[in-house]
Each structure stands twice: as structure tokens, then as C-alpha cells.
Amino acid sequence: MAEPLTLAENVPDAESTSARKGGFEVRLANFTGPFDLLLGLIAKHKLDVTELALATVTDEFIKYIRRLQELGEGWALDEASEFLVIAATLLDLKAARLLPAGEVEDEEDVALLEARDLLFARLLQYKAFKQLAAHLGETLENEARRFPRQVALEPHFAALLPELIWRHSPEQFAGIAAKALEPKDTTPPEVGVDHLHGAPVSVKEQAEILGFRLQHGRPLSFRVLVADAESTLVVVVRFLALLEMFRDRVVAFEQPAPLSELTVRWTGRPEGWSSGNLSEEYETAEVPETQPEEHPEEHHE
């Protein structure tokens, strides 16, 4: 927590990292998620999770996502967004280290430190489950070498069974068949059915996504910014997020006429912005009141 925020040295620029591309062998398909990738990168550099060398790992993480986009192998949106959330957090943390700051007094700094600790905590938790998964895998494999005795009942015992009661007419039986064969879950895997129980969409998370896109590119239209929204809810939340970011003075709007195309432009500092300091009002409104505090990273629908 008290780790001093110092200027990161040896931040490799885009050219030098791409020059080392060949040394980066692992394919993304080998990883089961952003935490897995992050752990892989940390292990590759022989780093302690809690002393993550942000600059190196962040750059590789981002580069990895780019590579994946180039490959374009049907990357599911929700999967991509998880990677982007982590990438945005890493970028925030890396950016914070580039800023000269001695004392932690700014609210922004505190939020960043919290974001970092939360990221580390989640990473450690994931690491624990990954180890347990390895144990399960080994045990299941060893156990698969044993075959249970499950033989058919000897005929003279089968003959003892009470005569089956069967009262279904062919029509009733067809009804049962129809019901059993009915597709139960027609939703394709990549869409998910979480919205069925009203999963929350986080303003901060969406702001993070928007920030990530706007910060590193040219002005974008609102239409483009919500082109990948999987539901109306996400569109609405992104709009709310833009309003919040506007209040935060990191974006500006341009709309030549009412109902015409709305263009959003990044006006904040090039680095160091985080959705962490956005107003809390939307966050608290969408979760049950029994939960006092939610961190942006924890909304995952």
C-alpha cells in the first residue's frame, strides 16, 4: 500500500516492444481469461504478484489484446470486455507511476492504490483457484484409472423387480418427448443469460471502456461507441457514463443540430484518468442498499 509512486524507468516504447514480438510465444488461446494471461506474464518475468512490474506487464498485456484483435478469431464481446477492464486498470496504474508524486494525498491516488490492491487481491484469488483446479485435474485423471463395478442385475434378481406400472398413452408419451426435446437453453454460449435476473451494468465499468477508446483515438460518434452494446441497458449506462465523464471534464460533445450525430472527443489529460473518481450516485442506485460499497472492477455483467 505504501509503495512510493516513482517514475517508472525503462518504459519500452511501441517500436522496441514490437521488435521483441518473436520472443512472445504463448498464444492467447492458451489462456482461460485475463487473469490467466496476467499470471502468465508475471510468471514469465519471474515477478511476485504483489510486486508487479507494471510497465512491462501492462505493455505486454495490451500488446496481447492487439494481437488478438488482429487475429480476429471470433473474440466474444464479453470476453473482450473483461480483458479491456484489466487492461484499463493496468494502464491506470502504470500511468500513475509515471506521474511525479511524493505524498499520497489526492483522492485520485488513493483510488488508484485501491484499484491496484483490488487487482492484486483478485489475481491472488484466481491464482489459488488455478492451483486447486490443477489438483482437481490430477485427481480426476488418477481416479479415471479405476473402474467401478456397475454390472447389469443378474437375471434372477431382475425377475424379482415389481412389474412396472405404465399408464402413459402413446399421445401422453409423445407429449413428454416433445417437452424433453424442447431446447431448454437456446441462447448461444457467447451471449449469456445473466440479464434474465437483471444483472447490473456498472457506470464506472462502462466509463472505463469508453475512456479507453476515446483516450487513445480520435473523436468518436455515440453511435460507434455503443455499436457493440449487447443490450439497451448497456447503451443507457454508456450514455450516463458519458455524462459523468463530461462532468469530470474529460470529454466534450459536439452535436450540430438536435437529434443529429453526437460526437464525443477526449479533452482530459492524455494519461492518468480513471473512472474510479466518478460520482457514486449511479453506482449506489443500482445495487441493493444492504451492500454499502462496490468497487468498479467487481461488476461483471
Next chain:
Amino acid sequence: MSDYEDAVAGLAALGERPGGARAALEAVLMVIDQPASSEELAAGLGLTVAVVEELLAELQQEYNGYTVKAPGTDADGSPADAGASRAPRGFELRNVAGGWRIYSRPEFSDVVGKFVLDGQTARLTQAALETMAVIAYRQPVSRARVSAIRGVNVDSVVRTLVQRGLVEEAGTDPESGALLYRSTSYFLERMGIASLEELPPISPHLPGLEGIEEFFDAERM
């Protein structure tokens, strides 16, 4: 005995494992559902038929209460119990219709019968009915595919249906090698129909079922 020595080369791998070739044979006999001939057992174990038949005879005697010292298989072999008479086991090894299988000993058939009946009801559970319906309308079909359609594991339910004579094995899938199942003539009998064609068509109940076929085939397990 010379057969035994002839086969020592083939035995080598098995001989190094605890219990040796005899235990390997026992392991197979304990879990096979269908009786296996001594030829099939020999082929699977990599032993000669003569050796397998010798081992089968030994096991049979041993289960019946006579301890037989098998040369080369019993590592320590205290001479005291060679050929000694002991209490029989609760199971026996029988050669029925050309195949070997382990059965429970008939002296305990009343106890076993009571135990088997305790867990049984005369009615099929809803899960069994639904599984029966899927098999009847999608036969021949593997358990994995029925599981995929029903969204739950159906292994034990299918076993119950087989036990009840409503479902039987119907070869293996040429692609996956999975066992396939179909309904039996006893099923037709219980339904009161002469053939499967008399089963009411279910398409009216299932608007747009065409897509589901491809969906499940694509993710065949």
C-alpha cells in the same frame, strides 16, 4: 505349466504389477458387464488362452474357498496356506454361455434380492420417463447425446431403463465409438403399439425443432 512359461515374455509387464497377471484378470472380470470368453480375455490381457484358462480355474477355486498357489503370481507365498481350504467368498466366477463373469453367490440370493428390492419402485421416475422419451424418438442415440438434450447426466437413469428391459444397447457410434441405445420390443408392448411408426409424431409439439439437431450435433461429446 509349459504354456505358463511360454507366456512369461507376454506377462512381463503384468507380472511387475502388484498381484500380477492373476490380479489383472480379476480386475477385468470385476468390472465387465457382459460375460467374456477366455479368448477375449487372453487377447485383452496379452496372454495365451491356456494361461488365462489356468488362471480362471485358479480364481474359480479360490473364490469357492480353496487357496491355490499360482506360480509366479503370489509374491511372498507362505507355504502354510497352499491348497488350504478357507471360507468361500461372497461371489463366484462362472462360465455361462461361453463367457466368464463374476456373480454373487447363490447362497445369499435371498439377502441380495431383499437388498435389490429395497431401493426399487414399480413406477418410473420423471427423469426416467423423459430419458425414455428422448431415446424412443431419437434412437439409436448415445448417452452423451441424451445428456446434452436433457441438460443433465443420464448414465444411471439409462442403466435403470436397461435393467427394466425398456431400452437396449444398439452397437456403437462409428465416429465417437460411444455405445448407442434403442427402445425394446417390451417398450412397444407396454405402450400398446406394434411398431415405432405408431408413435405419435412430435413435430406439431415442436415448432422449429430443425435447428436444434444441428446445434447438438455440432457440440457432440
Next chain:
Amino acid sequence: MSDYEDAVAGLAALGERPGGARAALEAVLMVIDQPASSEELAAGLGLTVAVVEELLAELQQEYNGYTVKAPGTDADGSPADAGASRAPRGFELRNVAGGWRIYSRPEFSDVVGKFVLDGQTARLTQAALETMAVIAYRQPVSRARVSAIRGVNVDSVVRTLVQRGLVEEAGTDPESGALLYRSTSYFLERMGIASLEELPPISPHLPGLEGIEEFFDAERM
């Protein structure tokens, strides 16, 4: 041992038969097709649970290669082999998923596998294993919470685990209304453990993270 004598009255009928109560228990173990608890076995055999558990322990040791002299069950009992070490049998008796069942010994998996094709299940993917681990250790748990821990959407993986019978639905979360999932007894069976308590503790894998547990529980989704 007094339990044993207490139950002699109940044993009488079984005791007169060859092999006695121990063989009767073996006979029942031969026909069960899913794990049977010592209570179920005791009820079926008309013995006390304590006696059945003693017999089960004896059989287990015996199959593993230790000859145990059971008082009153082994008729002749030559003193030479009391407690002597012998070659293990090709099968073993195990207490798995809350019940007892006979398995082939793992040393012979290659040989037995040739005869039992259908029992083979495909290996779980890394994603499925991780999801399984989170569900096993955090049950009952919603898909959203598993997603949060793994950092990816787990819907299709959970569906596969349900189809494989390793995971099942366990009601809904009273707050969010989200479907909850838990591991099945089939999972225990596949893991070869009697209960979830036998899973290794998670704490050594979470060094110095005592606080994090509460933190994540507090924001349960």
C-alpha cells in the same frame, strides 16, 4: 469387538452359511451399481452399522493384500496366515461419495480400459477445471460470481459441467434471484472422495489473504 458379539443374534442366519456375514456383504457388493452407505448395507443385511463397518474395513484390507482373521466368519482359520501380507486382489473396496463400492485396481487401468470403453470420459478443459474448482469451493454459487473470480463469462462451461453431471442447480439466490450451482455426488465419485470435507483446504493457496475472503463474501453476487 463387543459390537460384534452383540450382533451375533442377528447374524445367526447368515453365520450358518458358507463365508458367513462377510461373504453375504460381498454378495451384496457384487450387485450394487452405485455407492451404498454402511447404513443401507446394514439395513439390507440385518446387521448393525458397527458390524458392517468392521466387515467393510476387513474386506478393504484383505483386497489390498492383508489377510485379516475375522472372528466367527472364517470357519477353519489356520493360524499361519493371520495378518499375513499377500498379493493384493485385482479390485479394491472404496468409500466414495458417501458409499461403498468395488473398483478395479488403478494399476490395471490400461488392461481394463480395453474391456470397458463406455466408462471413459473425456478430459475436462482447463476452463472447465477452473470453473469446477470455484463451484466446488464456493458452493452454492451463481454463475456471475464464478465469472467474477475467473474474469470470463462461464455460462457455456457451466452448462457442460451440468451435462456431465458434475454440477447441478441448487435453487436461486434470495437476493439477486440468480441460479445457484453446487457440485454433485457424481463429482465426489469421480474425485474418489467420500465428502466435500476431503477436498484440500483452500487456505494454503491464499497466502496472507484472510481478509479477502470476507471481502468477496460481502459483495456476493
